[in-house]
Amino acid sequence: IFGRSGKHLTHVTEAGQDVIDIATQILSKVEGIKAVAREHTQPDEGKLRIATTHTQARYALPDVIQGFIKRYSKVSLHMSQGTPAQISDAAAKGDADFAIATESLHLYNDLVMLPCYHWNRSIIVRPDHPLAKKQNITIVDIAKYSLVTYVFGFTGRSELDAAFDAAGAKPKIAFTATDADVIKTYVRLGVGVGVIASMAIDDRIDSDLVVIDASHLFKASTTKIGFRRGSFLRAYMYDFIERFAPHLTKDIVTRAMLLKNNHEVDEFLADIKLPTR
The missing domain is CATH 3.40.190.10 (Periplasmic binding protein-like II)
Known part of the structure; x- marks a missing residue:
């Protein structure tokens, strides 16, 4: 089950991993049996x-x-x-x-x-930002500015990168976070243009930001x-x-x-x- 180096166990062998996998499945089945019993009692x-x-x-x-x-x-x-x-x-x-x-x-x-x-995305900017009054925003328009958005691997970030690639543009990522509230904070500070999930917009507390629908720019x-x-x-x-x-x-x-x-x-x-x- 274990590989050795002298008297020391150094790693799990291929056979050992098979044993672990089977044992894990057995334990899972045992938990399932317990769950069935609890479901009735x-x-x-x-x-x-x-x-x-x-x-x-x-x-x-x-x-x-x-x-x-x-x-x-x-x-x-x-x-x-x-x-x-x-x-x-x-x-x-x-x-x-x-x-x-x-x-x-x-x-x-x-x-x-x-x-x-x-779900899709919205662009958020300060009221004094050039994009705040622009109609029919494109990826090329956004690419002119620094972006504040999600860390790669979180909350649909891959679709943002894919949209820029398709438009032949490269995003200027100034700041990334896993939390939309943090992204909003740095947009308010003027760090850049925010791109966040539309569901993260709260009309009550985000009234100081201009929210622009971006569903036409990114794949849902x-x-x-x-x-x-x-x-x-x-x-x-x-x-x-x-x-x-x-x-x-x-x-x-x-x-x-x-x-x-x-x-x-x-x-x-x-x-x-x-x-x-």
């Missing part, structure tokens, strides 16, 4: 662990979480934020029940990934919710999924779980019109 009690990004936690989930907690007061909720790699790893290892993410979905092949909604991104293949989902977990994405009913989710891979899942759900936020 304590249907409204348990825990729900969600791994996601700041944008989802801050802007997409609050209303869902509030309603869920009100309905399931005996379910303890744990939310962790991380990078796409950390989120997928947490769900794949069983450290999180659900992964909610947009970027780097190729990392999630070990999970059943279900599409929840589309899709947020998905995922869970480990072979997982036993408690009734309240199905309910959480449907609260977050009403088109993902228990019947739809159950049928998607029977498919072999996410390509088949995407084909199965292809005719469903996703909402846009």
Whole structure:
């Protein structure tokens, strides 16, 4: 199982990794059996662990979480934020029940990934910025200025880079962050033009900024919710999924779980019109 160097164990061998993988699957099945028992004896009690990004936690989930907690007061909720790699790893290892993410979905092949909604971006500038009064803004227009936006790998950043590439332009990235509120702060300081998820705009507190719809400039991104293949989902977990994405009913989710891979899942759900936020 382990490779040696003298008296020291130095690494896990290929055979050892196979043993670990099988043991992990067995432990997962044991947890599934326990979950089945709890579903019948304590249907409204348990825990729900969600791994996601700041944008989802801050802007997409609050209303869902509030309603869920009100309905399931005996379910303890744990939310962790991380990078796409950390989120997928947490769900794949069983450290999180659900992964909610947009970027780097190729990392999630070990999970059943279900599409929840589309979203796009807005440009934010100070009122005294030249773009504030410009009509029909293009990528070339934006490329003239320094940008304040998301760190690569977060919140649809790859679509921004793809749009600039398609226009033959190169973005002048002055500042990056994982948090839209931080991006807004540095736009207010005059560091550059902000590009953020439209759902992160709050009309009450962002009235000092000029918000410009940029959905014509960038391809829409899709947020998905995922869970480990072979997982036993408690009734309240199905309910959480449907609260977050009403088109993902228990019947739809159950049928998607029977498919072999996410390509088949995407084909199965292809005719469903996703909402846009």
